[in-house]
Structures are given as structure tokens and as C-alpha cells.
Amino acid sequence: MSDWPDLAGRIDGQVHRLPIRVYYEDTDFSGIVYHANYLRFAERGRSDFLRLAGVHHADLFEGADPLAFAVHRMEIDFLKPARIDDRLEVRTRYVRAGGARIEAEQTILRLADGADEEPIWRARVFAACLDAAGRPRRLPAGVRQALAPFVGPETGSTRS
Numbered sequence: 001m002s003d004w005p006d007l008a009g010r011i012d013g014q015v016h017r018l019p020i021r022v023y024y025e026d027t028d029f030s031g032i033v034y035h036a037n038y039l040r041f042a043e044r045g046r047s048d049f050l051r052l053a054g055v056h057h058a059d060l061f062e063g064a065d066p067l068a069f070a071v072h073r074m075e076i077d078f079l080k081p082a083r084i085d086d087r088l089e090v091r092t093r094y095v096r097a098g099g100a101r102i103e104a105e106q107t108i109l110r111l112a113d114g115a116d117e118e119p120i121w122r123a124r125v126f127a128a129c130l131d132a133a134g135r136p137r138r139l140p141a142g143v144r145q146a147l148a149p150f151v152g153p154e155t156g157s158t159r160s
Contacts, residue, residue, distance in 0.1 A: 010052070105123075
């Protein structure tokens with residue numbers, strides 16, 4: 001993990017990998033990660049994947065026809081708790097990008113020295129591309145082109 005290129009993680013094949021450290025602020029009074037924080041970790045994974053693929057949220061929203069992504073559905077499995085000081089990795093794979101929608105599979109794994117990676121959280125995330133009035137809009141050609149190398153037949157999985 002010491003060779004990460006930057007804070008945005010890295011893309012291996014079709015899977016984005018983002019390291020996360022659990023801090024005190026991420027936990028509840030018992031030292032276990034508060035359930036809503038997994039959503040924050042996952043959002044960072046999706047956003048950093050798009051950033052590394054060349055899709056920038058600010059550019060989409062500041063264009064002549066402002067666009068943004070909004071999550072409209074999530075399917076989540078909380079498998080095991082993460083705790084303060086855990087080293088985690090968020091793995092993201094975009095499985096569909098067409099029409100006005102994108103779909104991602106995400107897994108958060110606990111990393112331990114000398115041990116196997118342990119999946120602790122999984123989700124399937126469905127997002128829509130919306131205009132400034134909140135109406136669905138087709139994904140811009142540039143977004144479809146940027147994601148094309150990463151979406152398609154599975155060559156790697158976010159699941160371990």
C-alpha cells in the first residue's frame with residue numbers, strides 16, 4: 001500500500017482501490033464505525049474513480065448545461081464492523097453506464113498485516129445524471145467515453 005500514487009487511490013484493471021484509515025471521528029462511543037460513515041467512504045471511492053477516469057463533478061456542473069449525479073437507490077450489506085485504527089480499502093467497479101444511469105458495485109475490506117482481506121461491507125449503487133432542475137439527462141458522450149474502458153465484461157471483482 002505504500003506505492004499509492006495519490007489521495008485518489010488507483011485503478012487496477014476495472015476496479016478502483018481507495019485506502020481508508022478509521023479515525024476516532026468515524027466511530028460511535030464504542031469505537032465501531034458509525035453505519036452512515038460507510039456511505040461516506042463509498043462516495044469517496046466512486047468520486048475518486050470518476051476523477052481518475054477523467055470525469056470531474058465540478059466540470060459537469062459548471063458547464064453550459066449543468067449536470068450532476070444523484071444516488072437514487074442502494075442495496076447494502078453490513079457484514080462485519082470496522083473499528084478505530086482499522087485499515088480499510090474501498091473497491092469500486094462501475095458495471096453499467098448508459099442512458100441517464102450509472103451503476104456501481106462496491107466492497108469495503110479490512111486489511112490486516114499478514115492476514116487475508118476481510119469484506120465488511122458491500123453495496124450496489126444506482127445513480128442518475130440530472131440537470132439543474134433535477135430532471136434525468138443522458139450521460140454526456142465524454143462521460144460514456146471516459147467510463148467505457150472500465151465498464152463491461154467483468155475482468156475483476158470488487159468482491160474477494
